Amino acid sequence: MTDSATTPPSQPMAVLPGGEVTEDGPMLAADGRPLKHSLNRALRREKLRAFLLVSPLLIFILVAFVAPIAEMLFRSVENQIVSETLPRTVVALREDQNLPEEAPGEPVYEALYTDLFIAAEYKSHTRLGSRLNYEQTGLSSLFRGTGRDVGRFDTDIYTDQFIEAEPALEDPVAWSNWMADEEIRAALPQTADVWDAWVKLTVEANEDDPLEEDVEDFVYAALYRDLANGAAPAGFPDVDVSGFETVSIKALFEESDEDWVDPQIWQVIETYSPAYTDGYFLNSIDMMNGPDGDAQMRPDDERIYLKLFWRTMWMSLAITFSCIVLGYPIAYLLSTLPLRSANVLMILVLLPFWTSLLVRTSAWKVLLQQQGVINDTLVWLGIVSDANRLTLINNATGTMIAMTHILLPFMILPLYSVMKTIPPSYMRAAKSMGANDWTAFWRVFFPLSIPGIGAGSILAFILSIGYYITPEIVGGTSGVFISNRIAYHISSSLNWGLAAALGSILLALVLTLYWLYDRIVGIDNVKLGG
Amino acid sequence: MAQGSSSEAFVEFERVQKSYDGEKLVVKDLNLALPKGEFLTMLGPSGSGKTTCLMMLAGFETATHGEIRLDGKSINNIPPHKRGIGMVFQNYALFPHMTVGENLSFPLEVRKLGKSEREKKIARALDMVQMGEFKNRRPTQLSGGQQQRIALARALVFEPELVLMDEPLGALDKQLRETLQFEITELAHRLGITVVYVTHDQTEALTMSDRVAVFDDGRIQQLAPPDELYEKPQNSFVAQFIGENNTLDGVVEEIGPNSCLVRLDDGELIDALPVNVTDVGQRTRVSIRPERVESNIERLHPDAHTLPAVVQEFIYMGDTFRTRLKVAGHDDFVMKTRNAPDQPRLKPGQEIRIGWLPEDCRALDP
Numbered sequence: 098m099t100d101s102a103t104t105p106p107s108q109p110m111a112v113l114p115g116g117e118v119t120e121d122g123p124m125l126a127a128d129g130r131p132l133k134h135s136l137n138r139a140l141r142r143e144k145l146r147a148f149l150l151v152s153p154l155l156i157f158i159l160v161a162f163v164a165p166i167a168e169m170l171f172r173s174v175e176n177q178i179v180s181e182t183l184p185r186t187v188v189a190l191r192e193d194q195n196l197p198e199e200a201p202g203e204p205v206y207e208a209l210y211t212d213l214f215i216a217a218e219y220k221s222h223t224r225l226g227s228r229l230n231y232e233q234t235g236l237s238s239l240f241r242g243t244g245r246d247v248g249r250f251d252t253d254i255y256t257d258q259f260i261e262a263e264p265a266l267e268d269p270v271a272w273s274n275w276m277a278d279e280e281i282r283a284a285l286p287q288t289a290d291v292w293d294a295w296v297k298l299t300v301e302a303n304e305d306d307p308l309e310e311d312v313e314d315f316v317y318a319a320l321y322r323d324l325a326n327g328a329a330p331a332g333f334p335d336v337d338v339s340g341f342e343t344v345s346i347k348a349l350f351e352e353s354d355e356d357w358v359d360p361q362i363w364q365v366i367e368t369y370s371p372a373y374t375d376g377y378f379l380n381s382i383d384m385m386n387g388p389d390g391d392a393q394m395r396p397d398d399e400r401i402y403l404k405l406f407w408r409t410m411w412m413s414l415a416i417t418f419s420c421i422v423l424g425y426p427i428a429y430l431l432s433t434l435p436l437r438s439a440n441v442l443m444i445l446v447l448l449p450f451w452t453s454l455l456v457r458t459s460a461w462k463v464l465l466q467q468q469g470v471i472n473d474t475l476v477w478l479g480i481v482s483d484a485n486r487l488t489l490i491n492n493a494t495g496t497m498i499a500m501t502h503i504l505l506p507f508m509i510l511p512l513y514s515v516m517k518t519i520p521p522s523y524m525r526a527a528k529s530m531g532a533n534d535w536t537a538f539w540r541v542f543f544p545l546s547i548p549g550i551g552a553g554s555i556l557a558f559i560l561s562i563g564y565y566i567t568p569e570i571v572g573g574t575s576g577v578f579i580s581n582r583i584a585y586h587i588s589s590s591l592n593w594g595l596a597a598a599l600g601s602i603l604l605a606l607v608l609t610l611y612w613l614y615d616r617i618v619g620i621d622n623v624k625l626g627g
Numbered sequence: 628m629a630q631g632s633s634s635e636a637f638v639e640f641e642r643v644q645k646s647y648d649g650e651k652l653v654v655k656d657l658n659l660a661l662p663k664g665e666f667l668t669m670l671g672p673s674g675s676g677k678t679t680c681l682m683m684l685a686g687f688e689t690a691t692h693g694e695i696r697l698d699g700k701s702i703n704n705i706p707p708h709k710r711g712i713g714m715v716f717q718n719y720a721l722f723p724h725m726t727v728g729e730n731l732s733f734p735l736e737v738r739k740l741g742k743s744e745r746e747k748k749i750a751r752a753l754d755m756v757q758m759g760e761f762k763n764r765r766p767t768q769l770s771g772g773q774q775q776r777i778a779l780a781r782a783l784v785f786e787p788e789l790v791l792m793d794e795p796l797g798a799l800d801k802q803l804r805e806t807l808q809f810e811i812t813e814l815a816h817r818l819g820i821t822v823v824y825v826t827h828d829q830t831e832a833l834t835m836s837d838r839v840a841v842f843d844d845g846r847i848q849q850l851a852p853p854d855e856l857y858e859k860p861q862n863s864f865v866a867q868f869i870g871e872n873n874t875l876d877g878v879v880e881e882i883g884p885n886s887c888l889v890r891l892d893d894g895e896l897i898d899a900l901p902v903n904v905t906d907v908g909q910r911t912r913v914s915i916r917p918e919r920v921e922s923n924i925e926r927l928h929p930d931a932h933t934l935p936a937v938v939q940e941f942i943y944m945g946d947t948f949r950t951r952l953k954v955a956g957h958d959d960f961v962m963k964t965r966n967a968p969d970q971p972r973l974k975p976g977q978e979i980r981i982g983w984l985p986e987d988c989r990a991l992d993p
Binding site: 544 | 707713738
């Protein structure tokens with residue numbers, strides 16, 4: 098009674114040694130702390146230990162699984178290439194009033210001239226061209242061609258006129274002094290911006306010293322625009338630009354490629370100028386951002402993804418269903434056989450598992466082709482004539498046959514392990530009560546095996562919806578899945594954004610189906626055994 | 628009693644044999660007949676063939692040879708679901724995806740009974756096992772004892788005349804087992820059904836049955852009412868298997884109709900009842916129940932032969948004393964005496980003399 102000896106007599110039974118139950122107040126441990134605290138302290142070490150044990154796997158999953166998925170989700174909306182490559186153009190476009198009816202005004206072209214000149218030095222304009230080409234064909238060659246021309250644009254008339262009016266303007270050292278002056282910079286915003294870009298370009302891309310290089314034409318062009326706007330900063334040579342001969346940069350672009358005055362091209366650039374876009378997702382469901390900026394369906398002959406998604410879905414369902422039809426009797430047989438023979442049969446089921454997927458699929462190619470084993474046998478048996486050999490491969494049929502074979506073990510294993518747990522006495526009990534074999538099966542065995550069907554179906558369906566190798570090899574054109582298209586965009590067309598969007602939709606689809614399954618059947622009803 | 632063929636037999640096995648592998652007989656030449664309303668228990672160690680017999684009767688195993696008759700008709704070729712035999716399984720075999728009510732309804736549905744009739748019968752069967760309010764529960768929500776009651780109700784709900792029970796109480800604790808033993812017996816007698824009950828628990832067999840068939844090695848070793856089985860075992864196996872038993876080995880020295888003299892291996896002479904011995908000079912194993920050993924030899928006949936014994940251990944068990952003795956070279960001879968005022972409490976090392984009535988000491992096969 099060491100503890101209770103210290104409690105006041107008014108509440109003699111409040112605390113009992115050893116943490117016994119008291120009428121009021123929290124349960125206390127032997128040392129007088131609340132029992133919950135003591136328990137938490139005792140469990141903390143356990144939890145820490147458990148956490149340390151799983152942490153290698155956790156880190157691996159974070160790095161190799163969660164991070165790539167997050168990256169993929171990000172890539173499907175990320176679109177910074179336009180605003181990074183053409184920063185000034187994007188700003189100028191925002192202020193432009195001409196679109197969408199006609200081509201933008203001169204300031205946009207002036208900004209584009211600077212941007213493209215710099216981009217051409219960095220050679221980033223081709224990447225931008227490829228990116229925009231996904232949205233509008235022809236843009237890749239447009240950027241590529243004009244990227245070559247932009248260095249030769251006749252803008253040196255400004256340079257010549259400035260140097261003629263004030264020879265000091267030819268000296269890069271003088272320039273750098275002016276551009277270090279905050280007041281001048283504030284008065285000549287475009288010039289300062291372009292100057293900085295030129296310095297950066299000279300140092301980074303050309304690895305030259307800007308103080309020894311001739312100042313580029315586009316800097317003088319910017320200076321002309323600033324001065325023409327009426328700027329007259331103190332400390333900067335006072336040049337009267339009112340009498341200067343000018344040149345239309347828009348015309349220069351038009352001369353390089355007349356597509357530059359096509360409003361539709363500019364519409365595309367403007368649509369994809371924000372840092373994030375829904376374009377990839379729209380593309381994934383056969384839609385696009387129309388000329389008026391609203392989402393609309395693509396032309397009929399450009400629609401492909403919805404069809405592919407739909408085909409992937411129904412073929413996966415069909416494959417899952419045929420797995421059930423073929424796998425259920427085998428699993429039933431396995432579960433009723435004595436363990437020895439069941440194990441032998443189980444090895445036969447698992448054998449394909451241990452063979453390379455590629456080998457198995459290629460074997461199907463040998464079996465299914467028009468001059469293949471199956472057709473030869475059918476012709477030999479006289480079931481089909483030689484002229485009408487069945488087309489079993491390079492179409493949906495081929496994909497279905499090969500995938501059903503490959504996914505069958507994924508159906509049989511959970512079915513078997515669930516059926517194994519159904520005691521044979523259930524069937525006997527049903528029969529002893531007067532049920533014939535079929536009734537006993539249908540009323541007793543089958544309902545109890547549904548969790549196995551559920552687990553097998555989820556496995557087979559989710560595996561098949563994302564399958565790639567088999568449809569690629571035996572699917573031809575009518576038997577390929579959405580995953581093949583994703584692979585194409587990743588490795589061939591290099592449109593990773595679209596691939597990411599398609600992948601994200603696929604992921605969402607699987608999660609939705611999983612959720613639906615949980616709502617309808619209940620995920621508790623899924624058993625992989627036990 | 629009704630062993631072998633009988634005109635009024637309800638269930639009858641005639642020369643039934645069963646082999647699973649074609650090399651070994653699991654059931655050897657089984658002949659058994661039981662009248663309507665009898666509660667028969669098949670008792671035996673595992674692998675003795677008792678469950679196989681039950682499964683042949685239920686129709687889940689086919690007899691390799693011989694005939695099984697139910698109510699005079701051969702059922703060898705009738706599938707289990709047409710035999711109309713109720714069955715209770717060791718693991719209850721209640722369908723987990725159905726409620727208690729649906730479980731009971733199952734045999735009635737396959738018999739195509741109408742809904743109202745089904746309801747009536749289900750209610751009656753549940754009341755019979757005092758489980759009326761559990762109709763809408765799932766089997767997994769019930770305790771083991773409750774599940775077994777439901778299994779019993781389900782086996783009875785379609786009113787079979789024969790009910791088979793395969794170690795139905797094996798998974799329950801002792802107290803529950805005893806309650807249910809009583810309830811099952813009472814119910815079987817009240818309904819007048821014939822029950823074939825399989826167990827390896829001899830107490831269960833003795834307390835519940837009208838007759839017990841002791842199985843060993845594929846044969847019925849003895850078929851008799853419980854008291855006869857205990858007091859008059861026909862052979863060494865039954866004597867050893869049922870209850871506690873002391874055995875001594877020796878040779879028959881003299882033999883008469885109601886008693887014989889046996890010379891034990893250490894030279895002592897004892898009285899015994901000849902059961903499985905016929906000739907002088909035969910080796911025999913005598914069997915004496917611990918509670919029939921008498922340490923107060925004045926109570927015995929003056930001519931009775933007695934044996935010297937040394938007390939090894941004395942255990943006080945409340946209502947009885949259990950004394951382990953060294954007798955004729957064996958130190959595992961057990962004597963059980965009632966806790967009575969005149970009963971001496973023996974001490975280890977004490978030397979006493981023991982004896983018994985000749986009819987309590989049975990000379991059996993060696």
